[in-house]
Amino acid sequence: MGEAIVITSxxxxxxxxxxxxxxxxxxxxxxxxxxxxxxxxxxxxxDVIMGLENRxxxxxxxxxxxxxxxxxxxxxxxxxxDKLFLLPAAQTSDKNSVNPEQMKTIIEELKKDFDYIIIxxxxxxxxxxxxxIAGADQAxxxxxxxxxxxxDADRIIGLLEKAPIDAPRLVINRIRSNLVKDGDxxxxxxxxxxxxxxxxxxxxxDDEVIKxxxxxxxIVMNPNNKASIAxxxxxxxxxxxxxxxxxxxxxxxxxxxxxxxxxxIRS
Amino acid sequence: xxxxxxxxxxxxxxxxxxRLDDTCSFSTLLKxxxxxxxxxxxxxxxxxxxxxxxxxxxRFLTEEQIAQIQAVIDPNRNLIVDSVDSNVILKEEAERMIxxxxxxxIHNVVRSGQxxxxxxxxxxxxxxxxxxxxxxxxxxxxxxxxKGIAHAGCLGDTSAVICASQMTPTQLRIGDLYRRSPDxxxxxTEAECAYIDEKHDLIIDKLSVLKKIRPNLNRFAEGGxxxx
Numbered sequence: 278m279g280e281a282i283v284i285t286s287x288x289x290x291x292x293x294x295x296x297x298x299x300x301x302x303x304x305x306x307x308x309x310x311x312x313x314x315x316x317x318x319x320x321x322x323x324d325v326i327m328g329l330e331n332r333x334x335x336x337x338x339x340x341x342x343x344x345x346x347x348x349x350x351x352x353x354x355x356x357x358x359d360k361l362f363l364l365p366a367a368q369t370s371d372k373n374s375v376n377p378e379q380m381k382t383i384i385e386e387l388k389k390d391f392d393y394i395i396i397x398x399x400x401x402x403x404x405x406x407x408x409x410i411a412g413a414d415q416a417x418x419x420x421x422x423x424x425x426x427x428x429d430a431d432r433i434i435g436l437l438e439k440a441p442i443d444a445p446r447l448v449i450n451r452i453r454s455n456l457v458k459d460g461d462x463x464x465x466x467x468x469x470x471x472x473x474x475x476x477x478x479x480x481x482x483d484d485e486v487i488k489x490x491x492x493x494x495x496i497v498m499n500p501n502n503k504a505s506i507a508x509x510x511x512x513x514x515x516x517x518x519x520x521x522x523x524x525x526x527x528x529x530x531x532x533x534x535x536x537x538x539x540x541x542i543r544s
Numbered sequence: 545x546x547x548x549x550x551x552x553x554x555x556x557x558x559x560x561x562x563r564l565d566d567t568c569s570f571s572t573l574l575k576x577x578x579x580x581x582x583x584x585x586x587x588x589x590x591x592x593x594x595x596x597x598x599x600x601x602x603r604f605l606t607e608e609q610i611a612q613i614q615a616v617i618d619p620n621r622n623l624i625v626d627s628v629d630s631n632v633i634l635k636e637e638a639e640r641m642i643x644x645x646x647x648x649x650i651h652n653v654v655r656s657g658q659x660x661x662x663x664x665x666x667x668x669x670x671x672x673x674x675x676x677x678x679x680x681x682x683x684x685x686x687x688x689x690x691k692g693i694a695h696a697g698c699l700g701d702t703s704a705v706i707c708a709s710q711m712t713p714t715q716l717r718i719g720d721l722y723r724r725s726p727d728x729x730x731x732x733t734e735a736e737c738a739y740i741d742e743k744h745d746l747i748i749d750k751l752s753v754l755k756k757i758r759p760n761l762n763r764f765a766e767g768g769x770x771x772x
Contacts, residue, residue, distance in 0.1 A: 428656050435676075471691075
């Protein structure tokens with residue numbers, strides 16, 4: 278039986294879909310059999326970021342309504358042999374066309390065949406959110422270092438704690454070390470202080486991530502990028518490896534500031 | 545005096561204490577109260593008022609019975625029944641009292657969008673995050689950071705207090721008084737309390753002032769813990 282992990286955030290635009298694509302791909306690179314599930318019905322994006330849009334025939338709603346078999350709707354990512362699949366969302370329906378019970382059935386069926394099911398959750402706390410968490414065993418909350426995103430993440434964590442899901446874990450996305458250093462951006466400690474859940478990754482803000490997404494190639498496929506390494510580390514932490522969180526800045530500084538940094542900013 | 549062993553009168557500095565036997569029938573009791581006051585009538589026709597405290601021992605008196613006793617002690621003779629007391633109360637009243645005096649302990653982070661509303665005092669171990677809210681009909685004690693909203697005495701008790709390890713709320717509410725958080729230049733370094741002072745202003749102050757302004761917060765003083 279596999280594990281279903283829902284990627285959620287509450288607020289829109291913090292990088293749920295990008296993170297889902299990258300965490301899923303990173304797990305596949307580690308040799309796990311992964312299925313990405315896009316639950317953002319009506320506003321699907323995951324297929325675009327994965328570069329699989331032109332191969333979609335059936336979608337999640339078709340499966341829920343019994344118009345096709347589950348395996349017919351799965352889109353195989355040929356770059357990863359038999360490791361990575363996508364269950365796309367429908368673009369023509371809306372979030373009310375699926376209910377949590379149907380989602381649960383679909384996820385349960387996927388868990389028989391896959392090691393990890395990564396569920397990309399829509400923004401908001403309505404039906405789409407309820408659908409996305411219905412079949413999940415674990416949750417990863419994505420936030421950015423902005424007060425509004427942290428506030429929404431806090432709300433989502435409160436809702437997740439009421440659901441029958443393991444304690445949610447946190448990824449801080451798009452952190453910009455220069456802004457944090459100047460005190461113009463929330464730092465990691467401030468965020469973890471408020472949210473008080475386990476932190477499993479910090480992803481630096483990087484233009485390469487956007488470029489890669491636009492080309493339909495998740496950034497983790499580039500082994501040398503900072504953000505890519507961060508996502509790979511998140512995947513390894515999900516697999517249970519213990520990897521220390523790394524420093525944000527890579528430029529070399531004096532020994533004193535290094536020590537100072539060691540106590541303040543981690544990545 | 546005759547046969548009035550079911551009713552005893554004792555003089556105190558607050559007036560007369562009327563002790564009623566709790567084993568005889570109520571009608572006997574009423575009769576004897578009447579006799580007691582008739583036989584001593586000459587003592588009570590003075591011009592000044594006499595205050596009477598009735599204690600019924602282990603007998604439960606209904607509202608109606610209390611009214612009957614008051615009617616028997618004739619108010620025309622300047623006799624005023626100040627209080628009717630008893631060792632026993634109704635079960636539902638007792639439960640209500642427990643509810644109101646209970647301290648509820650919650651160990652959790654109150655997150656954005658969450659609301660905790662309890663009757664009695666609240667002891668929260670954990671933070672109240674911005675957007676979260678705690679309400680209690682009694683006092684609110686927070687072992688953690690108060691960054692959201694706290695409402696103490698939410699049923700109107702303006703003597704309720706709010707204490708927090710870090711008092712940086714969005715809003716404070718005590719009774720019917722709502723206040724935006726004070727503008728501070730830096731974070732408070734020690735635990736603080738909030739209360740309503742005699743001018744009906746909401747004040748944030750050091751914890752040590754609580755002992756002076758709300759001495760009744762000590763629950764165990766009479767139980768001996770503080771005496772020991």
